[in-house]
Amino acid sequence: MKSHTRVAVIGGGVVGCSVLYHLTKAGWKDVVLLERDQLTCGSTWHAAGGFHTLNGDPNVAKLQGYTIGLYDELERISGQSCGLHRSGGLLLAESPSRMEWLKMAHGRARYLGLETSLLTPSEAKELLPLIEEKYFVGAMLDAADGNLDPYGTTQAYAKSARIGGAEIYLQTRVTALARRPDGTWDVATTAGTINAEHVVNAGGLWAREVGRMVGIELPVLAMEHMYLVTDDMPEVVEFNRTRGRELPHAIDFKAEIYMRQEHNGMVLGTYEKACVPWQPHTTPWEFGSELLPPDLDRITPSLEVGFKHFPAMEHAGIKRIINGPFTFSPDGNPLVGPVQGLPGFWCACAVMAGFSQGGGVGLALSQWMVNGDPGFDVWAMDVARYGEWATRRYTNEKVRENYSRRFSIRFPNEELPGARPQQTTSLYDTLLAEGAVMGDSWGLETPLWFAPRGVEPRDVVSFHRSNDFPHVKAECRGVREAVGVTEIANFAKYEISGPGAASFLARLMTNKMPRAGRLVLTPMLNPAGKLIGDFTIACANPERFLMWGSSQAQIYHMRWFESQLPKDGSVRLRRFDLDLVGLSIAGPRSRELLAQLTDEDVSGAALKFMDHRAMDIANVPAMLNRVSYTGDLGYEIWVRPEYQRRLYAGIRAAGRPLGLILFGMRALLSLRLEKNFPTWYRELRPIYGPFEADLERFVDLGKPDFIGREAALREKASGGALRRVSFAVDAADADVLGDEPIWHGGKVIGWITSGGYGHWVERSLAQGYVPSALAGETAERAFEIEILGERRAATILPAPLFDPAGARMRM
Ligand SMILES: Cc1cc2nc3c(=O)[nH]c(=O)nc-3n(C[C@H](O)[C@H](O)[C@H](O)COP(=O)(O)OP(=O)(O)OC[C@H]3O[C@@H](n4cnc5c(N)ncnc54)[C@H](O)[C@@H]3O)c2cc1C
Numbered sequence: 041m042k043s044h045t046r047v048a049v050i051g052g053g054v055v056g057c058s059v060l061y062h063l064t065k066a067g068w069k070d071v072v073l074l075e076r077d078q079l080t081c082g083s084t085w086h087a088a089g090g091f092h093t094l095n096g097d098p099n100v101a102k103l104q105g106y107t108i109g110l111y112d113e114l115e116r117i118s119g120q121s122c123g124l125h126r127s128g129g130l131l132l133a134e135s136p137s138r139m140e141w142l143k144m145a146h147g148r149a150r151y152l153g154l155e156t157s158l159l160t161p162s163e164a165k166e167l168l169p170l171i172e173e174k175y176f177v178g179a180m181l182d183a184a185d186g187n188l189d190p191y192g193t194t195q196a197y198a199k200s201a202r203i204g205g206a207e208i209y210l211q212t213r214v215t216a217l218a219r220r221p222d223g224t225w226d227v228a229t230t231a232g233t234i235n236a237e238h239v240v241n242a243g244g245l246w247a248r249e250v251g252r253m254v255g256i257e258l259p260v261l262a263m264e265h266m267y268l269v270t271d272d273m274p275e276v277v278e279f280n281r282t283r284g285r286e287l288p289h290a291i292d293f294k295a296e297i298y299m300r301q302e303h304n305g306m307v308l309g310t311y312e313k314a315c316v317p318w319q320p321h322t323t324p325w326e327f328g329s330e331l332l333p334p335d336l337d338r339i340t341p342s343l344e345v346g347f348k349h350f351p352a353m354e355h356a357g358i359k360r361i362i363n364g365p366f367t368f369s370p371d372g373n374p375l376v377g378p379v380q381g382l383p384g385f386w387c388a389c390a391v392m393a394g395f396s397q398g399g400g401v402g403l404a405l406s407q408w409m410v411n412g413d414p415g416f417d418v419w420a421m422d423v424a425r426y427g428e429w430a431t432r433r434y435t436n437e438k439v440r441e442n443y444s445r446r447f448s449i450r451f452p453n454e455e456l457p458g459a460r461p462q463q464t465t466s467l468y469d470t471l472l473a474e475g476a477v478m479g480d481s482w483g484l485e486t487p488l489w490f491a492p493r494g495v496e497p498r499d500v501v502s503f504h505r506s507n508d509f510p511h512v513k514a515e516c517r518g519v520r521e522a523v524g525v526t527e528i529a530n531f532a533k534y535e536i537s538g539p540g541a542a543s544f545l546a547r548l549m550t551n552k553m554p555r556a557g558r559l560v561l562t563p564m565l566n567p568a569g570k571l572i573g574d575f576t577i578a579c580a581n582p583e584r585f586l587m588w589g590s591s592q593a594q595i596y597h598m599r600w601f602e603s604q605l606p607k608d609g610s611v612r613l614r615r616f617d618l619d620l621v622g623l624s625i626a627g628p629r630s631r632e633l634l635a636q637l638t639d640e641d642v643s644g645a646a647l648k649f650m651d652h653r654a655m656d657i658a659n660v661p662a663m664l665n666r667v668s669y670t671g672d673l674g675y676e677i678w679v680r681p682e683y684q685r686r687l688y689a690g691i692r693a694a695g696r697p698l699g700l701i702l703f704g705m706r707a708l709l710s711l712r713l714e715k716n717f718p719t720w721y722r723e724l725r726p727i728y729g730p731f732e733a734d735l736e737r738f739v740d741l742g743k744p745d746f747i748g749r750e751a752a753l754r755e756k757a758s759g760g761a762l763r764r765v766s767f768a769v770d771a772a773d774a775d776v777l778g779d780e781p782i783w784h785g786g787k788v789i790g791w792i793t794s795g796g797y798g799h800w801v802e803r804s805l806a807q808g809y810v811p812s813a814l815a816g817e818t819a820e821r822a823f824e825i826e827i828l829g830e831r832r833a834a835t836i837l838p839a840p841l842f843d844p845a846g847a848r849m850r851m
Contacts, residue, residue, distance in 0.1 A: 041209055041231050047071040047409065048227045048236035050214050050250055053084040054190065054394040056242030057197035058402030061114075064204025066410040071206045072236075073198075074229055076213040080194045081329045082244035083366035084394060087190040088267050088307055090289060090300060091396045092129055093154050093182060094145060096450070097420035098779050098791075099727075100373060101152055103400025108184050110399040111193065118199035122188045127301065129185025129289035130164055132171065132349075133178045138293055140503050141449050142180040143829030144780075150826075151781040151791045155183040158829075167288055170275060170306075170350045175294070185289045187300050188395060197398075213325065217253040223384055238409055240386045245365060246323050247375075247389035254382055258375060258423075259430040260390040261439040262318040262365040264332055266339055267309030269302055271357035277304050293447040295345035299353075308353065310342040311446035318365035320436055334361040368392045370430060370438030370459075372446070375423040376401050377408060380599040387423045397421075413566055417727045424596040427617075429483035434459045451501035452777045453508070461485045465529045465621050466684050472497075474702055477508070481530040482591040484618070487704040489515065503828055504774040505797065508706060516710055516799035518701030519670055520842075523627035525691050526703045528676060529684075532594040533616040534587040534601075540610030541585055545577065547746055548604060550730060550739040554579040559650045559665055562738050563730050564600075569751020570726045571733060573597055574718075578652035578665060586652075586663065588676075590720035604747075621684045623691060626674030626711075628848070629698045634664075634675055636694040649850045658690025669708055671715030671840070672848050706796075713805040714798040714842035716766040722778060722794040723764055723807055732760035732809070762790070763815035764807060767823065767834040768841070769795070771804035774827050782808055783824040783831055789814060792825060801841040806834065 046068055049056045052075030063071045075081075091108050095101040111122045133139040142158065149156040157180070164179035165171050198208060209231065216228040217239060225239045241258075243250035251258040279287055289300040299308045318332070336343075347354035369375050369390035374397060379385050388405050391397050401421070404414040419425065430438075441458030450456075455478070461468065463484040472478070475491035477499060489508045491497035500507040518524050536545060545553050551562035556579050564573030573593065578586040589597060598615055605611055625633055634642050637658045647653065651666045660683035668674025679687050692700065709719070718724050723733060730739045730752060739752055769776060776795035781788040795806030806825060817823070821833035843849070 041212065041229070041234055042072070042207070044235045045070055045072045046236070047238045047240060048225070048234060049073040049240040049242055051075065051082070051242035051244055051246070052079040052198070052208065052210070053082045053242065053244045054080070054194045054197065054398045055244065055388050055391045055401055056240070057194050057201060058398040059240055059242055059388050059405050060206045060208070061197045061201040061204065062402035062406035063409065064201050064206050066406045068410060069205030072234065073201070073206065073208045074212045074214055074227070075208065075210050076246070076325070077328065078210055079198055079208070080191050082246070083262070083364060084190050084194055084244070085329055086331060086362050086364040087366070087395065088300075088309055089187045089190045089395055090185070090298065091187065092185045092289070093396070094131070097373065098148055098152055099417045100397070100400070100420050101148075101154070103404065104396045105152070105154060105184065106403060107396055107399030108186070111188065114193070114196040114200050117203060118196040120192060120196040120199050122193040122196050124186060124188050125286060126186040127286045127288045129182045129291070130159075130168055131180045131182065131291050132164065132176050132293065134176055134292075134294035136177060137449055137503070139178045140828050142178065144503070146180055147781050147826040147829065148779045150788045157181050168290055169279060170287070170352050171290070172349055172351055175349050181288070187289070190395065193395065214250065214253070225384060238384050238386060240388055240405065242388040244389065245327070245367060246325070247367060247387070249323060254385055256379060256382070257432060258387065258389065259370050259426050259435040260367050260375060261320065261435050262323065262367045263439060263443050264316045264318050264363055264365055265309070266334060266361065266363045267307055268358050269307050269360040269362070270305035270353070271359050272304035273306060273352060273356050275352045276301060276306065280304075291447065292346060292349050295349055296342045296447045297346045299350070305356065305359065306353065308346065310339040311443060312339045312342050313444045314338045315440055315443045317436060317440060321432070332363040332365065334363045336361070366392060368439045368442060370426070370435050370442065372442045374401055374421040376405055376418060376421045377414070377423045378599060379423060380595050380602065383603070413568060417725050419596075419721065419725065422596060424599055425592065427483055427595060429462050434462060451503060453499050453506055454501040455479045455488075455499065463618065465527065465618065466681060467527060467688055470685070470688065471527065471702075476704065479705065481705070482594070484530050484591070486530045487527055487702070489704040489706045490702045509797070512706045512710060513799040515701060515703035515707035518699070519627040519672060519703055519707065519711060520800045521627070522699035522701070523625060523629040523633050523695060524701045524703040524707070525623055525625050525695065526708060527622070528624045529618065529621035530591045531622065532589045532591050532597065533620045533678070534589070535584065535614040535616065536587060536611060537584045538610050538612045539583055540606050540608070541583055544604070544606065544611045545585060546743065548601070549575070549577070550746055550748070550752065552740050552743065553577065553585070554652075556581050557652055559652050559667055563724070563733075563735050565730065565748025565752060566726065567747055567751070569729050569748040569755055571724050571728050571730060572600060572726050574720050574724050576665065576667065578663070580652070580654065592721060618681060620678050621681050622676055622678045623684070623687060624668060624674060624676045625691060626668040626670040626672045628673055628851070630674050633691065633695050633698055633700065637690055644851060658687045660686050662687065668849070669717060670711040671717060671842060672711070673851050707799070710796055710799050713796055713807070714801050714840060716807070716837065716840040718764065718807065719794060728762065728764070728809070729755040729760050731755045732762045732764065732812070734764045759812050761812060762809040763812040764793075765810055765815050766837045766840070767806045767808070767825065768837055769804040769806050769825055770821070770833040771827060772832075775804045776806040776825060776827055781826045782810060782834070783826065784810070784814060784817070784822065798841060803841060805841075
C-alpha cells in the first residue's frame, strides 16, 4: 500500500465505489479505497437490486434520476454489465388518500422532468395481470423503475474508478483514524498506515464504528430486511411469452410489499410493521457475507394482504428467503457531506437505497470535495441536518418508525410521534395545559396551534384543510386585531464577538452590518452566489453581534462559519442552542403590552422598527428585537432559559386586559405568507441566487468584498433565470403544500415552494419560482397551480395583500 493519498475512501460497497469513481471523474486521480474484505461484502451483495426515482424530497428524487441514468455510462466505461432491467414500475393505490398522494407525486414528477402517468385499476392490470383489480382505486406508472445486478454494478463502478486512476486495496480494514497537526489523517489499517488529506466514511453496516474512530456517534442504524424469491410461475412465463417483455415492478402500499420479476418467478419484499433493528450498538467486524435467519411470522400480515391482492403469489413455491441488514438514518435519507468540527472527514453513509441513490451520493460528495460545494441542493441528505439530540436511542426509535412507515402516507399536517418529546423548554407543560398541539422542530417541541377549551388538541391528518383551520384563523385574527404571544425558542441563535467580528460578518453576509442598537436582515451566499443562509443580525456593541437564523440549519451554518473563521483568534463564535430562548409578541397592541412590562421608553420614537436593546422585561434581563415575522408591529424577546417562565407569566398577566391570545407556528407561517415573506429551506435554498429570490434590498453590492459578490453582480446584470413570486390561488378546500407544478400557456414552467391559507386576508396563498420573463405577468389568473391533480387558477401578487407599505411594522 502506498504511504500517502489525497483521499481514502473507507468501504467497498456500492456507495464507496461510486464515490471513488466520481472522484476520478471530477479529476482527482490520487485516490484509494480501503475494503475490510471483498467488494460488496457488506449490505450490497444481497440487495434486491431495485431502483426508482420516487422520493419525498424532490432534490433527492433528482439525484435518484441521475443515478439511474448513470448505469449506461458505467457499462460503457468499464465493459462490465450492470444486469439492467428497465421494466418500469407501478405504484398501486388502495384508497382515495393514496391516490391523492400519487397525484401529488405525479404533479411533482412533471416539474422534475420525470416520466410518470396515472392509470385506472384496469390499465394497471393490463400491465401487471397478477393484480386483483378490485382492491385498487388507481396507480401511477414510473417509466424509470427497474432492477439490476448489485454485484455487477458495484464492480462496474470499481472498474471505472480504476480506469480513472484510483487504487483499491482489498482485505484492508481501517482500524483507527488520527488527525495530524497539519489537518491530514493517518489512516491505520491491517495492512499499514496511509496518510490522507481527506477520509470518506462509506462504511455501510460499519459506518457507526468508523464514526466512533473520530469520536462521533452518527445517527445510523441497520434493520433486518426480508425478501422472497419464488419458483417459476406459469403466469409470469405466459406474460413474457405473449407480451414479449418483463413484468413491471410494483409497490403495494397497503400490503407494504414491493415485487418484481426474477427469471421466471417473482421477488417479493416487505417493509413490515414488526420490524427489527440489527446490532443496535456495535456491528461485529467479523460479520461477513452471511444472511440472517428468516422470520416469516414477522411478515405474515403483509403476505396475507399481498396474497389477496396478487392471488397467483399465494400458490407460488418459495425458492429462497433472503434476510439481510442494511442501514437507515432517522428520516431514511443518506448522511452525506463534511462533518462539522472535523475538516477533511466526510460521510457517505446511511444510504438505504444504494442502487437508486449511490450515484447521486457519489456525484454530490465528489463535487463537494473537489469544488468546495456539492453543486446542487443536497440539504435533504446533508449529515449536518441532525444535532446532538439525535442520540443512539433516538435514532433507534426513529429508524424503526421510518422503516415501519416506509409505505405509509405522511400527511402534510402529520407529526410523527417517535422519540418525542426529545427536547422541551420550561414552558412545555404550561403550553400543553393551554391546549397546544405540538410539532417537532429540529428535535424541540414547538406549539403549532392551540385548541380552545372543549376542543381536542389533536390534528386530523389530511391533504385538505383540516380541523385546525378555524383555530389557526382565530389566532391570526387575534394577532392582527390586538396582540398575540408565541414561543420562538426553536430559532437558531449565535453570538459572534471579538475584534474581528464586524469584518468577519461583513465578508460572510451580503448586507451592511448594523450599527450598535440596530438590526439588519441579510442573506449569506456561497462563492457561486447561491443562497446558503438568511439571518437577522443585531449589533450589541462593535465587538459583539447576535444573530438569528433557521433552527434546522444550525450545524450546516456552524460548519460554514468555522471554515471561514480567521486563524488569528480575533473572532469567537458561539451557538446558543437552548441556552437562549424566546417569546414573540405581535399585533397592534403589542407596544401597549411591552410598555407595561418595562420601565424603558418603548414609544415608536424611542424604540424604532429594527432596533435592538438589552433591557429588563417582566423583571428579567432580556434582549429585545423590534421585528416580527408576522409582518405586524411586534417584538422578539430573548432570555436565558431560567427566566422564560417568569417572562411568560408577566406577558400573560399584562396581556389579559388587552385581549392577548396564544398563537403557534401555523398562524405565524400564515401571517408571513400575507406579507410575501420567504422562509429558509422552502423559498431560500442553495439553488437560488439573491435576485432570483427577490432579496435585492438586502444585498449591498457597494460593499467592496463579500463572499459571492462577483456572482451576485453577474446575476444582477443578467436578471437571473428564475424569480420568486407570490400567488393568490383559486383553491377549493386544499391549499398548496409545496412542490406543486406551476402551469402557464399549457406548460409546466415552475414550481411552488410553500403556501397555505392567509387567514386575515382570506385568500389561499402560495410562493414559488417562475422564469424571470414571466414574473411580470400579473394578469388575473394568468397561471395555474396543480393541487392534488387539479389545476387551479392563480394570480401573481406584486405586493403583499396585508399592509403592502409596511406601515404596521413601523407604527
Ligand atoms: C435484503 C436487502 C434488500 C435490498 N434491496 C435493495 C434494493 O432493491 N434496491 C436498493 O437500492 N437497495 C437495496 N438494499 C439496500 C442496499 O443494499 C444498500 O443501500 C447498499 O448496499 C448500501 O451500500 P453501502 O456501500 O453504503 O454499504 P455496504 O454495502 O455495507 O458497504 C460498506 C463496506 O464498507 C466496508 N467497511 C466497513 N468498515 C470498514 C473499515 N473499517 N475498513 C475497511 N472497510 C470497511 C465493508 O466491508 C463493506 O464492504 C437492500 C438491502 C438488503 C439487506
